[in-house]
Amino acid sequence: MALRFLVFTLLICSFLSSCKSDSSNSNNNAPVELPPEEEDYKEAAYKWGYINKGGRVVIGAEYDDCRNFSDGLAVVRKKGKWGFIDKRGRSVIKPVYKAAWSFHEGLARVLTYENKMGFVDQKGKTAIEPQYEDAKEFSEGLAVVQKEGLQGYINKEGSLIIPTQFDEAYRFEKGVAKVKLDGKYGLIDQKGKYIVECKYDAVSNFSDGLARVRLNGKFGFVDQKGVIVIPTKYLSAKDFHEGFAVAKEKEKFGLINKKGVFTMAEKYDALWYANAGFWGASILGKSGFIGKDGKPLGPFKYNLIYNFSDGLAGYQNGELWGYIDTTGVEITEPIFGLIWDFNEGFARVAYREGIGFINKEGDLILEAQYMDVKDFSEGLARVQVRGS
Numbered sequence: 001m002a003l004r005f006l007v008f009t010l011l012i013c014s015f016l017s018s019c020k021s022d023s024s025n026s027n028n029n030a031p032v033e034l035p036p037e038e039e040d041y042k043e044a045a046y047k048w049g050y051i052n053k054g055g056r057v058v059i060g061a062e063y064d065d066c067r068n069f070s071d072g073l074a075v076v077r078k079k080g081k082w083g084f085i086d087k088r089g090r091s092v093i094k095p096v097y098k099a100a101w102s103f104h105e106g107l108a109r110v111l112t113y114e115n116k117m118g119f120v121d122q123k124g125k126t127a128i129e130p131q132y133e134d135a136k137e138f139s140e141g142l143a144v145v146q147k148e149g150l151q152g153y154i155n156k157e158g159s160l161i162i163p164t165q166f167d168e169a170y171r172f173e174k175g176v177a178k179v180k181l182d183g184k185y186g187l188i189d190q191k192g193k194y195i196v197e198c199k200y201d202a203v204s205n206f207s208d209g210l211a212r213v214r215l216n217g218k219f220g221f222v223d224q225k226g227v228i229v230i231p232t233k234y235l236s237a238k239d240f241h242e243g244f245a246v247a248k249e250k251e252k253f254g255l256i257n258k259k260g261v262f263t264m265a266e267k268y269d270a271l272w273y274a275n276a277g278f279w280g281a282s283i284l285g286k287s288g289f290i291g292k293d294g295k296p297l298g299p300f301k302y303n304l305i306y307n308f309s310d311g312l313a314g315y316q317n318g319e320l321w322g323y324i325d326t327t328g329v330e331i332t333e334p335i336f337g338l339i340w341d342f343n344e345g346f347a348r349v350a351y352r353e354g355i356g357f358i359n360k361e362g363d364l365i366l367e368a369q370y371m372d373v374k375d376f377s378e379g380l381a382r383v384q385v386r387g388s
Contacts, residue, residue: 043079046371046387050074050089050380053346055366059089061385068377071103073122084108084124087380093124104137107156119143119158128158139171142190153177153192162192173205187211187226196226208240210258219247221260230260241273244292255279255292264294276308276326289313289328298328310342312360323347323362332362343375357381 049061050069065077073084073092083095084103099111107119107127118130119138134146142153142161152164153172168180176187176195186198187205196203202214210221213232220232221240236253238246244255244263253271255264267283274280278289278297288300305324306314312323312331320334338350346357346365354368374382 046384048076048382048384051366051373051383052380053344053376057383057385058380059085059087061383066382067102068374068382069380070377071106071122072378073103073108074380075100075102075108082110087378092122093120101137104139105141105156107138107143109135109137117145127156128154136171139173140175140190142172142177144169144171151179161190162188176205178203178205194226195224196222204239208243210240210245212237212239212245221245221258230256230258233260238272242277242292246271246273246279253281255294264290264292272307274305274307274313276311278308278326280305280307287315289324297326298324306339306341310345310360312342312347314339314341321349323358331360332358340375343377344379346376346381348373348375 044064047061048063048066049057050059050066052058063076063078067075069087073086075082076085076095078095081095082097082100083091084093084100086092097110098113098115101109103122107121109117110120110130111117112130114130116130117132117135118126119128119135121127132145132147133149134151136144138156142155144151145154145164147164150164151166151169152160153162153169155161166179166181167183170178172190175190179186179188179198181198184198185200185203186194187196187203188194196211196213200213200215201217204212206224210223210229213220213222215232218232219234219237220228221230221237223229234247234249236248240258244257246253247256247262248254248266250266252266253268254262254266255271257263268281269284270280270282270287272280274289278291281288281290281300283300286300287302287305289297289305291297302315302317304316308326311326314321315324315330315334317334319337321336321339322330322332322334323339324330336349336351340348342360345360348355349358349364351368354370355373356364356368357366357373359365370383371386372384
């Protein structure tokens with residue numbers, strides 16, 4: 001826990017020092033001359049680059065900040081401005097933007113120094129002119145945009161498909177998106193037609209054929225026609241997975257089926273879907289995994305557990321962490337100070353020497369040698385290099 005607190009403290013300190021503050025002029029009331037906006041970011045003392053899965057630096061550490069690769073390109077920052085590089089480290093889109101985000105479906109959001117958002121293609125050509133107050137990434141061919149405080153959806157040609165009429169709008173998933181209008185939430189299709197009217201205090205997207213809604217402090221579920229099929233009677237509920245949803249009517253959590261009947265008794269202090277056909281559960285201060293039949297994967301003996309990713313989940317015993325597989329076998333002992341989810345077959349782990357990577361067999365394959373490292377994405381991982 002001490003290590004986690006130290007890491008958290010260092011991150012906060014780093015964040016607080018990343019932006020320049022304006023000093024006041026105590027001698028007179030003259031306006032303070034502000035620096036150019038690109039100088040809001042200090043040049044990083046230690047630069048970022050990228051390694052491959054063999055641990056070799058394939059893109060030199062020359063960036064003040066950077067992001068994971070997506071669609072073959074990565075966002076990088078130099079001298080306060082953002083641009084994009086390819087996997088050979090070549091500048092594909094020059095760093096000229098106030099902010100930029102990763103590519104999705106072939107387009108990336110960018111923010112100009114006029115504080116307008118638009119989209120560029122992978123060659124750096126402006127695909128949609130910067131004209132929006134806000135925008136979100138493309139998903140299923142549509143992106144949320146905002147004008148005059150209201151949000152709607154455009155297509156990849158920049159045509160407004162669903163008018164800017166919502167207080168809030170969210171990305172499409174399987175043809176459905178959550179929207180907020182007049183303080184209430186609902187769901188729409190890709191033509192802007194309501195599937196679930198905006199009349200609920202909260203709503204989630206469809207999962208396993210049903211959408212979770214909240215009304216007057218109670219949760220229930222609607223079908224794909226927007227009809228209530230499980231009444232809003234639960235104090236808490238989570239989305240359906242594999243035919244079951246976490247819910248509670250009193251103080252403890254259990255599982256209900258699609259008829260709203262509890263198939264697993266309300267006895268858990270915490271309960272959530274943990275992927276791979278298992279639910280994470282906590283009772284009397286100890287955590288473990290259970291199947292939908294209610295049978296535990298093993299004894300409830302862990303302080304904390306993570307969700308399964310790539311078939312493995314993190315567990316904490318005492319102050320240290322290890323990994324368990326879907327058969328209940330601990331593939332590593334609890335020997336790490338911090339752990340992360342598996343991505344592309346590798347997981348970051350923190351130990352005495354720093355942060356390295358292990359494989360799914362629990363073997364340390366990339367030893368700690370960098371100040372900081374991030375997860376692999378498209379075969380490359382970001383690293384912050386000492387003395388760069």
